[in-house]
Amino acid sequence: MFTFTVSRVRKGENLMISENPLAELKKECEALLKEATGKLQMAELLKQFAFEKPPVWEFGQLATSACFELAKHVGEKPLVLAQQLVKAMDKAKFQLVKEVSAAGGGYINFHANFEKLSALTLESVRQLDSEYGLVKTEKPKKIIVEHTSVNPLHPIHIGQARNPMLGDAVARMLSARGHKVFRHYYVDDVGRQTAVIAYGYKKLGKPKPAEKPDHFIGKIYTVTSCLVEINRLKKELERAKMVSAEEETAKINRELDDWVSVAFELKQKYPDLFEKLLEKINEDPDPEKSIGELNRAYEAGEEEAKRLIREVSQLCLEGFKETLSRAGVFYDSWDWESDLVWSGLVAEVLQKLRQTPFVTAFGGVLEFEAGKVVEFLDLREKLGLRKDYEVPSLTLVRADGTTLYTTRDIAYTIWKFSKAEKCINVIGMEQSLAQLQLKIALYALGYRDYAENLVHFAYNLVTLPGYKMSSRRGRYITLDEVLDEAIRRAYEEVSKRSPQLSEDEKRKVAEIVGVGAVRYALVEVDPAKPVEFNWDRVINFEKNSAPYIQYTHARACSILRKAARKPERPDYGLLKEKLEQELVFTLAEFPETFIEAVETLKPNLLADYANALADKFNTFYNAFPVIKAEPPELSDARLALVDAVRIVLRNALNLIGITAPERM
RNA sequence: GGGCGGGUAGCCUAGCAAGGAUAGGGCGCAGGCCUCCUAAGCCUGUGGUCGUGGGUUCAAAUCCCACCCCGCCCGCCA
Known part of the structure; x- marks a missing residue:
């Protein structure tokens, strides 16, 4: 419909x-x-x-x-x-x-009437070319798409990789629709976790990375985090034993066992790093305290902490940029969470929130009573909440005076709205409650318009079949590994199929195909559904994959290249085959598919569309000659059809960030 | 306990907001097609109580109610 x-x-x-x-x-x-x-x-x-x-x-x-x-x-x-x-x-x-x-x-x-519809469609596609299908909105807006925003603690893993692929596709689509789109990366450098990695990095004497920097940082983070955790649990255990709280002792013991087994794994994997960190951390009578202190000092903007944490984060981000640019993902702005704190914006927002009747303080702790806001402003229906559901409160400030993630996100969102009319946050489904509380906070502050233009683009996780991916435990498959493997397999395939290509061309094609395969796999399924990771799914070269669509595009290009002529006198009335007319109709549908995909933020519709078009084209390709078709007016009409398919496949792929090669 | 999301052939998946004619695909499995524009392809076959039970309707995978299963969330984590 x-x-x-x-x-x-x-x-x-x-x-x-x-x-x-x-x-x-x-x-x-x-x-x-x-x-x-x-x-x-x-x-x-x-x-x-x-x-x-x-x-x-x-x-x-x-x-x-x-x-x-x-x-x-x-x-x-x-x-x-x-x-x-x-x-x-x-x-x-x-x-x-x-x-x-x-x-x-x-x-x-x-x-x-296909004589007319074919003429209209094929002429339109070929004249509008790279603009065909990209119907512009009547109401262009300034839109910020915030995506990826992986914490600078470890490499981007495949579980997180769905985010940049979806975010980038959405940004491309909105932009093609005529909106002014800004892609923002929120650098989450404030908080305990960043202090942990910085702490470990400092203990090691700020070493220069001998490998890709985010991988390097990831190792240090995992080992440090593990050692600190064990240290903390041991102390807790002693305390629990002293008061002979047996149930608690047992619980701590279980956790400890878990972390000890992680430590064992890590010691095998990185023996030198592990030994060195163990030694250094053991010198510290209270690592937990040091980390807490570092976190506080960073939020307070103290010079040394600033230099240290920025250095570590920056190092990690360099690695991210390398990975993401390889996947064709770029940003217009890198927004540091710490800047929001230091600039006083977070404090300012807190001040305003405090003046509402929805914030209560006990001790130094500030609580935001989101549930009250919902009742007071009668937001239940607007937010789609059930009648008896009470939105939980949100802690804004800790007893030690530091802020929490969502608190800073409120300030960040307000900042974003000073630059755009609409904000789309590409954030995992598990953060739905936090995103809801954030929205309610905007209402509480009187930013009704912001609240209504804030979109949480939620997506489900990528899971590993055996175990849960855990960055804290160092159990993950990195996006780099997946891209490398995809490109490697694509290279093998290209070498086998097209030995005539030069080495340089083979490499280029392998890159385009490998990256495309991964992007397509992560964008193709409904974002609400979880994706179970397996190599054959993510690196698929058969039907319903980017390589399949790319291959189809290359086939179309090949025909046009071999024909070596433009369709001078096409007679569209000669396109009488059902397959030809179905192809024409599918091409005619592209603009509406595009509009629907953008308006509902569903990049997977474009993936499906491209795949369906490729299917039809391959059937046509197999059934009818193009270059040798008789009479020449039919050959010309078919050439125009092939050219139009080529254009639309390319346009559809580009919208989801996939390149269409001319040969492969 | 509450909230959110998901449940469609052996496996994966589209369709659900705006209900309509025979529920589309893919993988797998069985068979067939390269003296012809790229076989990463094409064709044929195989396989479905659309989680369950009620309801609304001329018509329900789609809307409503109840229940079941899976995941996530309900932190002074992010």
Whole structure:
């Protein structure tokens, strides 16, 4: 079913073109229906017509079930109404419509006039080229898409990699829609975890990384975190033993066992690093305290802490940039959480929040009572909350005076809204509650408009079949590994299939194909569903994969290259095969698919679309000759069709951040 | 206990917001197709109580209610 029917026709040199050919067809169908209902004095009963795609091609290209609805008002059978409406239509007015029929229990089916629709569609695609399908919005907005924002503690792992792929695709789509899009990376450098890595890094004497910096940082973080945790648990255990709290002792023992086994793993993996950190950390009578102190000093903006933590974070980010740029993901702004703290913005927001009746203090601790806000401002329905559900409170400030993540995020969000009208946060589903509390805080502060333009783009996790990925435990598969492996496999494949390519070309193609495979795999499934990681799924070269679509694109390019001529005198009326007409229709649908994908923020719709188009094209490719088709007017029409498929496949892939190679 | 998300063939997945004609794909499995534009392909076959039970409707995978299973969240973590 479709809703979007906006389109503009403009005059080409000699042929009409349209930025949305399918919408032209719909407009015509709608006009015919309106006229017919008018004639039968039923115009008042139905003003909107929804169109759908009939289940079988032979039924036509568009259908409406309006007569079922109409039948209720008139007391006549749907089929009879459909027949009457069809009869009342003025055939002389048919342009893109060739035939209308009543069918089934009361459908009205519209058959397209492909001689005209093919001409309109193929000319439009080829003239608009890289702009075809990218229908611009009437209301362009400034939009910030915040995505990735992986903490600078360890390399980006495959569980997190879904985020940049989705975020980047969404940003590309919105931008293509005509919005002014800014891609922001929120550098979360404030908090205990950053203090942990900085602490370990300092203990090691701030070593220069001998490998990719984020991998280097990741090792130090994992080992440090593990050792500190064991240290802390041991102390807790002693305390618990002294007061002979048996249940607690047992619990701590279990946790300790867990961490000791992690330590064992880590010692095997990185013996030197492990020994050195163990030695250094043991020198510290209270590592926990040192870390807490470092965290406090950093928030307070003390010079030494600043230098240290920024150095570590920056190091890690260098690694991220390398990985992400390889995957084709870039940012317009890197926003440091610490800057928000130091600039006083966080304090300012806290001050304002304190003045609302929704914040209470006990000791130094500040609590934000989100539930109260919901009642007071009557937000329940607006936020889609159940009637008895009480939103939990949110701690804004710790007893030691430091702030918490969501508190800073409130300040950050307000800052973002000073630069944009809409903010989309690509953040995992597990943070839904925090994102809700954040939104409620905006309402509490009187930023109603911000709250309503804040979107939490939630996505589900990527899981490993055996165990849970855990960055703290150093159990993860990095995005780098996955990309390397994908490119390696792609290289093998290219070498096997296209030995004639130069070494340089093979490498380039392998890169494009490998990266594409990974991006596609992470974007293709509904973000709400979890993805179970396995190599064959993420590095798939068969149907329903980026390589498959890329291959199809390369095949189209190959035909055009071999033809070595432009389609000078195409006769689109000769495109009489069902497959050809289905291809044309699919191409005509692209603009509406694009609009729907952007408006609903569903990049997977574009992945599905591209895959479906590739399927049809391959079937066509297998069934009919193009270059040698006779007569030449048919050959030319088919060449134009191939060219249009090439353009649309490329445009669709580009929107989700995948490059379409011309050979592979 | 409460909240959120998910449940569609052996496995993975589309469709669900705006209910409509025969629930699309892919993997797997069984078979077939390269003197012809790239076989990363194409064709044929195989496989479905759309989690369960009620309800609304001329019509339910889709809407409503109840329940079951899985995941996540309910931190002075992020």
